Amino acid sequence: MAKQKYDLELIVKQTIKKYKLFSLKDKIVVALSGGKDSSTVAYLLKKFGYKFEGLYIDLGMKGYSDKCYEKILELCKELNIKLHVYEVQKELGGSMCYIRTSIQKENTLKNCAICGVIKKWILNKKARELGFTKIVTGHNLDDEAQTVIVNFLKGSLELGANAGPFPGKITDKKFVQRVKPLFFSPEKSVREYAIKNNIPFHPSSCPCAIDSMRIQTRKWLRDKPEKIKLNVVNNFLEQSKNLQTNYSKDKILKYCKKCGEPSRNELCRMCRLFEK
Secondary structure, eight states: OOOOOOOHHHHHHHHHHHTTOOOTTOOEEEEEOSSHHHHHHHHHHHHTTOOEEEEEEEOOOTTHHHHHHHHHHHHHHHHTOOEEEEEHHHHHSSOHHHHHHHHHTTOOOOHHHHHHHHHHHHHHHHHHHTTOSEEEOOOOHHHHHHHHHHHHHTTOGGGGTTOSSSOOOOOOTTOOEEEOTTTTSOHHHHHHHHHHTTOOOOOSOOTTOOSSHHHHHHHHHTTSOHHHHHHHHHHHHHHHHHHHHHHHHHOOOEEOTTTOOEESSSSOHHHHHTOO
């Protein structure tokens, strides 16, 4: 029997419909990184007829950031969408490399952990200020399977309690909902689709993404069959229903007493990084 061809467009359409990722009232922004995933999800949304804009966080990493920005400009011109740019160096007083190095003088957090916290904080704050109601990210099936495995290895499965294509479903005036149309789409299929359709993207990974549990997990999971990755994610989504109930009891959304952004604690994760 011939192997069934994977239809990325169909899977993404089904994900959007099943999880009701968008409504007619939504003002959508796509978080563009310059990589294949965010570029592909923007391409697909445009093809499906959605109206949206792009948001790029310029990390100020010479060479790498410049190449990513070039591809994003090319993509936005091709799709005819407006682009917003947040310059980390201008807004936070230094490039991501400078900020990360300063923070690591006080703790042993890995590069990706620090960068991830800062980018999430920026995305929510900037998207809200611009009036967007949904943030689209390019997280794919491989990313989600990696997250489940990493949280398990760290003994912190509850961190993924609100996982899914429509994670969290928090209703708050300061929180902009993130959605993941590529949630069930394998990384390999996304890459093949991007290349086949000549979608502009920068093929290189972040040069600072080294020596972390996620990187090690990614390498281990990379060549595993897509069925295994899908099983990991689907099984966790089923089990997370209990985690959601228990996690929600102890974690009430409040506002950071320092920056005023949404937080589960007195200080948000961003402000805790800069505490010392």
